[in-house]
Amino acid sequence: MLGLTTIGVVHTAISLVAVAAGIYAFFRDKEISPRNGLGRVYLWTTVLTCLTGFFIFQHGGFGKPHALGIITLLVLALAWVAGSTKLFGRAGRYIETVSYSLTFFFHMIPGFTESLTRLPAGAPVFSGPDDPTLQKVIGVVFLLFLAGAFLQVMRLRRAGGVAVPAT
Numbered sequence: 001m002l003g004l005t006t007i008g009v010v011h012t013a014i015s016l017v018a019v020a021a022g023i024y025a026f027f028r029d030k031e032i033s034p035r036n037g038l039g040r041v042y043l044w045t046t047v048l049t050c051l052t053g054f055f056i057f058q059h060g061g062f063g064k065p066h067a068l069g070i071i072t073l074l075v076l077a078l079a080w081v082a083g084s085t086k087l088f089g090r091a092g093r094y095i096e097t098v099s100y101s102l103t104f105f106f107h108m109i110p111g112f113t114e115s116l117t118r119l120p121a122g123a124p125v126f127s128g129p130d131d132p133t134l135q136k137v138i139g140v141v142f143l144l145f146l147a148g149a150f151l152q153v154m155r156l157r158r159a160g161g162v163a164v165p166a167t
Contacts (some may be wrong), residue, residue: 003118011052012055012114015107018045022104031152032100034083039100046103052112064129065110072106075099094156098149105145112137 004012007028021042025032033039050069082088083096116125116134126134 005056007052007055011056013048014045014052015111018042018049019104019107019111021045022107026104026148030155031097032104033097034080034100042100042104043076046072046107049107068109072103075103075106079103094153097104097156098153101145101149101152105142108145109138112141121145129155 018041021038022032025038025042028038031040034043050073050166053069054066056065057059079096082099083094086092088095113126113129113134116137117128117131118124128134
């Protein structure tokens with residue numbers, strides 16, 4: 001199926017659950033929060049996406065996608081520490097919120113890359129991950145992340161840095 005291995009299919013299915021949970025959380029709560037069920041679904045499916053991704057070697061050995069998985073896990077850990085400890089003081093809530101949003105952006109990189117270099121079947125939109133137009137698409141998605149992060153920070157500031165989403 002579109003050149004996917006069995007682990008690739010499982011990985012993709014899990015990542016689609018994570019992306020759907022993230023989108024729903026942004027619309028419902030304006031953020032991804034581990035303090036509610038939707039946020040926890042996003043978190044754990046993102047972790048599973050990273051872990052299953054480590055077993056996909058379509059392009060040889062360890063590569064950029066594997067590095068992105070490690071970075072994503074590190075950012076998830078940072079978000080968790082920022083939100084559940086006092087290590088970062090008042091900035092903790094901001095770091096937590098923006099970090100979870102950053103992991104959502106990280107989902108978009110392979111999501112757009114893998115989808116648009118495979119689909120439509122037989123005539124994909126982009127020639128490969130280094131296609132300059134694809135890089136521009138990822139750049140636009142990054143700008144959307146920055147705009148969203150700015151709005152999240154402004155929302156937290158208005159709430160005194162303690163806005164807690166619905167449970």
